[in-house]
Amino acid sequence: MQKFTDSEVRWGILGVGNVCEVKSAPAMNLIPNSKLVAVMRRDEAKVKDYASRHGVPKWYTSAVALVNDPEVNAIYIATPPNVHLELSRLAASVGKPVYVEKPMARTHAECLEMIDVCEKACVPLFVAYYRRALPHFVRIKELLDAGAIGEIRTVHINLKQEVEADLITKLADNWRVNPEIAGGGYFFDLASHQLDLLDFFFGKITHASGFSANQAKAYEAEDMVAGSFAFENGVLGTGNWCFTSSHSARKDEIIIDGNMGQIHFPTFGKGEFKLIQDGQETQFHDLPLPKHIQQPLIHSIVDELLGKGTCPSNGISGARTNWAMGEIVKNRVG
Template sequence: MQKFKDSEVRWGVLGVGNVCEVKSAPAMNRIPHSRLVAVMRRDEAKVKDYAARHGVSKWYTSAEALILDPEVNAIYIATPPNAHLELTRMAAAAGKPVYVEKPMARTYSECLEMIDRCQSAEVPLFVAYYRRALPHFLRIKALLDEGAIGEIRTVHINLKQAVEADLMTKLDDNWRVNPEIAGGGYFFDLASHQLDLLDFFFGKITHAAGFSGNQAKAYAAEDIVTGSFVFENGILGTGNWCFTSSHTARKDEIIIDGSLGQIRFATFGKGEFTVLRDSQEPEHFQLPLPHHIQQPLIHSIVDELLGQGACPSTGITGARANWAMGELVKNRVE
């Protein structure tokens, strides 16, 4: 990769929607040697409003115009997945590092092209799998690495959500259940975080197979997925994702079983997890979450660009979640 030549990262954001209100973009001004200098959205009224509320001096309705702004030296793509590939092509062609929202793209093949474009242009590519940098997940990884629950045997993901009562009236506004935009349904939106986090803990998934279906027929995308997977170190995993469950059955839990104990946690929780060891009382941990949830990961990107560290979430790792998801939904049951 070519050396980042500036002493400050000056961000331009493409697609300042909800994720940019608190989770991500505001953090760019809270990190040393990092500034948010320009934002873009096709809706002029909305982008002007965002810029005014967040104190951003430059706004655009054209992605190309923002990317070519000479003051902007790093691009954050915060659009839905269907635009990620094309915008990455444009940013890479302009020689600017890319930080892209998750899932990285709609398909694994789109991810591979994004990686190729950035590698050819010698610019780094990062993906917003920010759980890799959150304190409680770093603590879990440290416990796993030090053998706190012995040798890892199995991993199980259990995610169940109920259908929103007014979903059918909001379908036109809900890109997350439109496969042409998102690549799939809520599975692609949420399971991507889980599979990437397990990749962070245990390495890449080398084998995956599963079944998907559309049971409730509330939208076109899959609403249920079950499957199994194998990590490169031989650990076995299973997953059960249902997005049309009852409210009573709602669940967000990952269980990691080892030869000496177990770790349980929620992927989308409050920074908590529990360690259970043989013949010991359960240990409950809770570490505070940052107000701007992506700030630790964005900080690692700034550090890497300035030659002071490394970001744990790259195009290479991000693409692996897309590959695993594609394998798990491959067998559609009608």
């Protein structure tokens, strides 16, 4: 990869929507040797408003103009997935590192193209699977690696959500359930975090299969998925995702089973988890989520660019998650 020679990472963002209000962009000005210098959105009124509210000195309505700004030396692509490949190609063409939102792209094939264009341009490619850097998930990995629950046997994902009350009235604005934009539905949006996190814990998923269905017919994308998968280290996993459940059935839990205990945790809840050893339960509550939830991961990107560390989420790992999702939803029924 091309060596990053600047002493400061000066970010330019393509697409400043909701994810940039609190989760990601504000953290760029809180990390040492990192600064947000320019933002872009096609809607001039919205991008001017964002820049004004967040104290960003430059704004653009053209992606080409922002990417070619000589002050910008790293690009954050915070758009929906359908343009991730196109914008990664644009950023790589001028030799600037790429940080792209998740899921990495609509398909595994698009992910591979993104990896290829960045490798040919000798620029690093990072993906916003920020749960890899959150303190409580790092702690879980440490416990797993230390053998806290013995040899890992299985892992099970159970995610149930109810249909949003006003989904139909706002469907036209909800790109997350438009496969042409997102690659799939809420499974691609949410399960991507879960499968990537398990990749962080156990390594690459080598086998995956499953079934998907559109049971409620509220939108075109799948709303129910059942899958099974195997990791390179021999751990076996299953998952059940339903996005048209009832309020009383809502569930967000991953259970990791070892031959000496279990670990339970939500993916999208607070920074908490439960460890069970020899029938004794220990609750971990002392690792709260940061205000800007992407800050630890962005910090690791800055450190890697400046030669001070390594980011745990890159294009190679991000593409593996897209591959697993594609295999799990491949068999559409109903």
